[in-house]
Amino acid sequence: MTETLVKGVYKVGEEIEDTKAPKDVPLSQVWQERKNHVNLVNPANRRKLNIIVVGSGLAGGAAAASLGEQGYNVQCFFYQDSARRAHSIAAQGGINAAKDYRNDDDSVYRLFYDTVKGGDYRARETNVYRLAEVSTNIIDQCVAQGVPFARDYGGYLDNRSFGGVQVSRTFYARGQTGQQLLIGAYQALERQVAAGTVKEFPRHEMVELIVSEGRARGIVARNMVTGELETYIADAVVLATGGYGNVFFLSTNAMGCNATAIWRAYRKGAYFANPCFTQIHPTCIPQHGDQQSKLTLMSESLRNDGRIWVPKKVEDCAKDPREIPEEDRDYYLERIYPAFGNLVPRDIASRQAKNMCDEGRGVGPEVDGVRRGVYLDFAEAIGRLGKKAVSDKYGNLFDMYERITGDNPYEVPMRIYPAVHYTMGGMWVDYDLESNLPGLYIGGEANFSDHGANRLGASALMQGLADGYFVLPATMSNYLSQAFSFPKLDENSPDVVAAREAAQSQIDRLMSINGTRSVDSFHKELGNIMWEYCGMERTEEGLLKAIGLIRKLREDYWQNVKVPGKTVGGLNQSLERAGRVADFMELAELMCIDALHREESAGGHFRAESQTEEGEALRQDDRFAYVGAWEWGGSADAAPILHKEPLVYKNIELKQRSYK
Numbered sequence: 001m002t003e004t005l006v007k008g009v010y011k012v013g014e015e016i017e018d019t020k021a022p023k024d025v026p027l028s029q030v031w032q033e034r035k036n037h038v039n040l041v042n043p044a045n046r047r048k049l050n051i052i053v054v055g056s057g058l059a060g061g062a063a064a065a066s067l068g069e070q071g072y073n074v075q076c077f078f079y080q081d082s083a084r085r086a087h088s089i090a091a092q093g094g095i096n097a098a099k100d101y102r103n104d105d106d107s108v109y110r111l112f113y114d115t116v117k118g119g120d121y122r123a124r125e126t127n128v129y130r131l132a133e134v135s136t137n138i139i140d141q142c143v144a145q146g147v148p149f150a151r152d153y154g155g156y157l158d159n160r161s162f163g164g165v166q167v168s169r170t171f172y173a174r175g176q177t178g179q180q181l182l183i184g185a186y187q188a189l190e191r192q193v194a195a196g197t198v199k200e201f202p203r204h205e206m207v208e209l210i211v212s213e214g215r216a217r218g219i220v221a222r223n224m225v226t227g228e229l230e231t232y233i234a235d236a237v238v239l240a241t242g243g244y245g246n247v248f249f250l251s252t253n254a255m256g257c258n259a260t261a262i263w264r265a266y267r268k269g270a271y272f273a274n275p276c277f278t279q280i281h282p283t284c285i286p287q288h289g290d291q292q293s294k295l296t297l298m299s300e301s302l303r304n305d306g307r308i309w310v311p312k313k314v315e316d317c318a319k320d321p322r323e324i325p326e327e328d329r330d331y332y333l334e335r336i337y338p339a340f341g342n343l344v345p346r347d348i349a350s351r352q353a354k355n356m357c358d359e360g361r362g363v364g365p366e367v368d369g370v371r372r373g374v375y376l377d378f379a380e381a382i383g384r385l386g387k388k389a390v391s392d393k394y395g396n397l398f399d400m401y402e403r404i405t406g407d408n409p410y411e412v413p414m415r416i417y418p419a420v421h422y423t424m425g426g427m428w429v430d431y432d433l434e435s436n437l438p439g440l441y442i443g444g445e446a447n448f449s450d451h452g453a454n455r456l457g458a459s460a461l462m463q464g465l466a467d468g469y470f471v472l473p474a475t476m477s478n479y480l481s482q483a484f485s486f487p488k489l490d491e492n493s494p495d496v497v498a499a500r501e502a503a504q505s506q507i508d509r510l511m512s513i514n515g516t517r518s519v520d521s522f523h524k525e526l527g528n529i530m531w532e533y534c535g536m537e538r539t540e541e542g543l544l545k546a547i548g549l550i551r552k553l554r555e556d557y558w559q560n561v562k563v564p565g566k567t568v569g570g571l572n573q574s575l576e577r578a579g580r581v582a583d584f585m586e587l588a589e590l591m592c593i594d595a596l597h598r599e600e601s602a603g604g605h606f607r608a609e610s611q612t613e614e615g616e617a618l619r620q621d622d623r624f625a626y627v628g629a630w631e632w633g634g635s636a637d638a639a640p641i642l643h644k645e646p647l648v649y650k651n652i653e654l655k656q657r658s659y660k
Ligand SMILES: Cc1cc2nc3c(=O)[nH]c(=O)nc-3n(C[C@H](O)[C@H](O)[C@H](O)COP(=O)(O)OP(=O)(O)OC[C@H]3O[C@@H](n4cnc5c(N)ncnc54)[C@H](O)[C@@H]3O)c2cc1C
Pocket: 054, 055, 056, 057, 058, 059, 060, 077, 078, 079, 080, 083, 086, 087, 088, 089, 090, 091, 092, 093, 094, 095, 177, 178, 204, 205, 206, 207, 240, 241, 242, 243, 252, 253, 254, 257, 258, 260, 261, 297, 421, 422, 443, 444, 445, 446, 457, 458, 459, 460, 461, 462, 464
């Protein structure tokens, strides 16, 4: 490792690589070859091995159910009161799979290609190819579970298109795909609960990872009902704890989504990859005031039939849109990107919406002197298909929009604006989804693996279920086959005691400050800094400023935050939030450092210094074709260490992305 600080904030360590994907076989055989050679655990021995799964969303629920079905002894933790309330339930639009039911020449290769290209060539070929390969099994599995996917007139499963692709490969259940898939995973999970292979721990929040002799061996969880800290020991730990978009305070994520589990693992030595790769979704209901704590997504599926436009003339922006004649409307995505039109990927659609508003052609009420909204208009679709057909496809989304805004989207165009939605960054994992800490596996949105710098719509559900149903159950035995030689641990083992004490001391510290500011007020200020300087457009100057501001805010937090209530003996939601916000503060700084070091634009990471003449993201493959995996520096004030994993493309040619 070089001891010199780069840009005053980070150090550079050794390069790393994935050692698990077989190297000398064609891409299409890599997954089978890996499965052919992983070590197995005898079925009779599986029930003697304990696996902790943190998370009951699509990734965690599917993993816990599948590992239980294999016969392992699984403990599944989540902070909601029911596994069915994981944030995955909110997913609206759909799930991709390369089934080619529409006979439009789709294939595993095309899904792989679209995903790598959509991610702006910053994802690993082997992982993405496997994702495309198992996508087809996911649909079969879910149909077998009874997931009510939409069907066409003849009874076949229906498909629609999502951004960044030219085929229809998205399976959906109206605007409730996540909910229906989660009910499927939940049924599978409950079956194992009844069979005695899975035990659930609702209202338990993991607050520390137990690491012993370099291996992940358990967790410390806070019982949110009693406030007690409890320790759980296992042979392997899976974190499927979702994304960290709520670092921005305002996002489309559920209010409870947080980074604590992965951040505590990072502090214990697990690498955090590409933390700055954040997705800003183009179709959200615009923010309407500064007292808001949540933003609402309008599914990307709406871009199948809705047309996005702004007035051509600034003076028309305050008018009723129905009074603006066709010739005075600018359908800017159709104009700039004729090949993909309204179905360009999210990063591109978001940036163009921002550009339109920056030009002064935004619509809706002014916030700080600027109208931040564009129209998503269904008039043409209603004329072409009829109101009933539009309602059949999108009815629940239209109802939701009307309930929130008071406008009827069958009559008046919706107003939308980009909002933080998904995090492509996450814990670094190899092909087996194992982190650099042996025995620690990461699935779903919590890992960094498949989406590069920009995720295509309907690919997160696919990835979460691929990880949970098909990848983790196939790879973990390789590690677990050695578990019988691991030293026995108990409550009193030094590493277990140390982990519990670390968790307790953070809680004690937070409770003892007794300052004057609420946790939420700090979170909101952090979110404003992140949105301003590490949001849709980033510059070196802005990121350096943000790092300084976050450090000051963090210092202030540890002196002035007020956490009312008791540590034990009952519910304390302020304390829950206080721990999460403390972790967000440190994560926010790492995100800015990552964004600062990556002096290129790629996907959702737009560095103003690196753009084409037409204002598109300009990658710099000669300098940045790698995954940036960060190692904890040892304390919140120490510089993190960057490990680069070079990305090698043998099956796809790197090109400047074009959707024109
Ligand atoms: C509004 C919205 C709509 C979306 N629509 C789509 C879509 O149509 N298609 C698509 O592909 N993607 C969509 N996405 C993205 C997708 O929903 C998520 O990426 C995906 O559901 C994440 O699943 P997960 O299993 O990784 O995590 P989650 O579903 O977030 O589950 C996380 C689990 O971890 C638990 N957990 C977290 N931290 C802790 C802790 N410290 N201790 C204990 N438990 C913990 C939680 O209790 C929960 O059970 C959408 C996202 C949003 C916000």
